[in-house]
Amino acid sequence: MKIKLEKDVLTDNNIAADYNRELFKVNKTLVINLMSSPGAGKTTLLERTIEKLSCEFKIGVIEGDLATERDADRIRALGAKAIQINTHGGCHLDARMIAKVLPEFDLDEIDILFIENVGNLVCPSGYDLGQDHKVAVLSVPEGNDKIPKYPTMFNRTELVLLNKIDLLPYLDFNVEEAVSDLQGINPSSRLIALSATTGEGLEGWFNWLREAYKNV
Amino acid sequence: MKIKLEKDVLTDNNIAADYNRELFKVNKTLVINLMSSPGAGKTTLLERTIEKLSCEFKIGVIEGDLATERDADRIRALGAKAIQINTHGGCHLDARMIAKVLPEFDLDEIDILFIENVGNLVCPSGYDLGQDHKVAVLSVPEGNDKIPKYPTMFNRTELVLLNKIDLLPYLDFNVEEAVSDLQGINPSSRLIALSATTGEGLEGWFNWLREAYKNV
Numbered sequence: 001m002k003i004k005l006e007k008d009v010l011t012d013n014n015i016a017a018d019y020n021r022e023l024f025k026v027n028k029t030l031v032i033n034l035m036s037s038p039g040a041g042k043t044t045l046l047e048r049t050i051e052k053l054s055c056e057f058k059i060g061v062i063e064g065d066l067a068t069e070r071d072a073d074r075i076r077a078l079g080a081k082a083i084q085i086n087t088h089g090g091c092h093l094d095a096r097m098i099a100k101v102l103p104e105f106d107l108d109e110i111d112i113l114f115i116e117n118v119g120n121l122v123c124p125s126g127y128d129l130g131q132d133h134k135v136a137v138l139s140v141p142e143g144n145d146k147i148p149k150y151p152t153m154f155n156r157t158e159l160v161l162l163n164k165i166d167l168l169p170y171l172d173f174n175v176e177e178a179v180s181d182l183q184g185i186n187p188s189s190r191l192i193a194l195s196a197t198t199g200e201g202l203e204g205w206f207n208w209l210r211e212a213y214k215n216v
Numbered sequence: 217m218k219i220k221l222e223k224d225v226l227t228d229n230n231i232a233a234d235y236n237r238e239l240f241k242v243n244k245t246l247v248i249n250l251m252s253s254p255g256a257g258k259t260t261l262l263e264r265t266i267e268k269l270s271c272e273f274k275i276g277v278i279e280g281d282l283a284t285e286r287d288a289d290r291i292r293a294l295g296a297k298a299i300q301i302n303t304h305g306g307c308h309l310d311a312r313m314i315a316k317v318l319p320e321f322d323l324d325e326i327d328i329l330f331i332e333n334v335g336n337l338v339c340p341s342g343y344d345l346g347q348d349h350k351v352a353v354l355s356v357p358e359g360n361d362k363i364p365k366y367p368t369m370f371n372r373t374e375l376v377l378l379n380k381i382d383l384l385p386y387l388d389f390n391v392e393e394a395v396s397d398l399q400g401i402n403p404s405s406r407l408i409a410l411s412a413t414t415g416e417g418l419e420g421w422f423n424w425l426r427e428a429y430k431n432v
Binding site: 068118121122142145148149150151166171 | 281282283306335336342355361362364365366367380382383386387
């Protein structure tokens with residue numbers, strides 16, 4: 001019975017995800033589902049991305065959090081459109097939540113839509129939102145063991161952004177080991193090391209987005 | 217239908233939690249359910265705790281992770297008994313998983329049992345494991361906004377251990393604001409600031425455990 005219900009939930013989600021995907025395709029909107037542990041730096045990364053790329057692309061953001069409008073407010077302060085979804089205890093966004101807020105965007109006018117998922121390295125990875133790409137942010141203070149310990153996240157993401165490399169001098173983190181662990185778990189995935197605080201490595205992420213946009 | 221099933225799942229969990237609680241009480245075992253985001257430093261904190269307190273208390277550990285035996289191996293290396301539970305994608309431990317592994321401990325011989333939950337700031341908080349105390353670890357690099365953004369965790373924990381205070385000079389984190397946010401969300405909760413790496417503040421945590429053990 002439990003398995004049947006879970007199947008139903010995922011079937012419903014996948015129908016909504018397909019609907020979202022079709023809408024994104026028609027409007028030529030590149031959609032990124034950004035996932036990470038709490039505090040890995042997703043919102044700061046989006047702030048830097050909007051600052052740099054808003055002259056090249058029209059950017060929209062959907063923010064997922066259990067509570068508060070804090071993240072959406074940070075994005076709005078930079079002049080980008082942001083919609084906050086509060087899950088009220090829910091551990092991930094699903095495709096129906098996304099479908100529900102899409103009418104608030106003029107998608108035809110949005111080149112890149114970022115969906116910042118709930119901070120959680122487990123649950124969000126299992127739900128297709130209709131995105132073009134799933135991107136995980138891993139931060140240096142979380143430690144090297146997160147890639148092998150959270151395989152359901154890292155074997156489903158095409159790109160891992162290793163954030164907070166400005167803290168490498170103060171912590172015991174081995175970047176080569178992270179690259180090698182990621183290769184072992186997901187050979188088609190790529191890792192870009194960067195710091196949203198200092199700006200180091202951000203150009204690699206911006207170029208990845210530019211390439212991804214060409215293929216929409 | 218969905219609501220009914222969730223109720224059933226929680227009812228089953230609570231029956232198992234009550235069973236565990238009775239077993240802990242009979243054996244005079246203090247049980248701590250330790251929760252946090254991935255990489256907040258739960259295992260390192262347990263390593264330091266075992267090193268310091270193993271002459272005062274017999275300590276056992278249950279480790280919860282999606283995959284690998286890494287955390288249990290780290291605990292065993294210090295000579296403490298550790299059982300690893302792999303959830304294979306599951307985002308939290310539940311009371312039945314705990315009940316299933318308890319026969320592997322000689323509880324009569326264990327003074328303090330730590331249950332290190334899956335690294336996740338959302339799901340674990342909803343499941344009673346039969347523990348005496350729920351303790352959350354929050355780490356400085358995660359940022360000040362985690363307490364208001366994850367209320368379902370922080371309004372259910374009696375104690376918050378603010379870890380990695382050795383990184384305060386390099387990050388924008390305000391300890392007073394964290395204390396004030398916690399008071400706002402959960403007036404009966406307490407915060408102890410510490411660093412499992414440098415040892416600063418650990419004595420407060422050890423004393424809290426000594427007091428908690430007196431009340432078992």
